[in-house]
Amino acid sequence: MPIAKILLYYRFTPIADPDAVRLWQRDLCELLGLRGRILISKDGINGTVGGELDAVKTYWRKTREYPGFGDIDFKWSEGTGLDDDGRSLDFPRLSVKVRDEIVSFGAPGELRVDEDGVIGGGTHLSPGALHKLVAERGDDVAFFDGRNAFEAEIGRFKNAVVPDVATTRDFVAELDSGKYDHLKERPVVTYCTGGIRCEVLSSLMVSRGFTEVYQMDGGIVRYAESFGNTGLWEGSLYVFDGREAMSFGANAAVIGQCTTCDGASSLMVNCADPECKVRVVQCETCTDAGTAAHCAKHPVAAA
16 A cells, blocks of 8 residues: 655755756656645755655655765655545645745845855754753743744643744744743753744844854654653644644643643644634534634634
């Protein structure tokens, strides 16, 4: 039986002709029958693609042959399955685009990149080095979530600071607000799904006077490969594809609370407000009952 796989990856490196890379990546994915989302800019590439195992392996090999992409940190995970044409069920289509930023902080002018990656970012920590830092510094270590706030509803590092952001573009204003100035002299560990958002976030924090900034190398995905549910991570990981959430073992804690009945759940649905882009936790029972789910900023209108 064909095996479905998903690759998550990024690489910050100067790209002289982003549109040429876009055409090459689009043609490569179409040839291999892969679906997913790939963003390219003058500063690098960011992608998630899925498909049949052998096709994904070929994509992995061909992409690594491109100058500057040889040391991309690819993260492999299980896909949900394949359709009758052998294409990933986790992505409805293939999208390959050129953008000003490969992760949209709305601050392309602040990002500096060379062949080694982001300039002036946080110190990368392996999962083991993270545990060593926590063992040495204890509660002084502040975990700083680099994702949209709703993602943390179903999973986060223990006692993490979760900024009130609905999109990545909100982080610059959030940092500039002064809310987190009390962390500037403490060790701050930024984390996100696969590491890319923290590459930029940590550099923004360093440039704003945070003196000891780290980032979880490879993100939550790489941490979970080492420690699963036995370490400092709690709950499930929200992902932006058909799987919607990943757990790291059979005994994953369920920390999400249904917005309707307060029951424990890791299921997320769209806020019922048509103008809202936020996902909210709603249990399967309430979802099956057709109950409209609302985020905190768009509550149910009074009768």
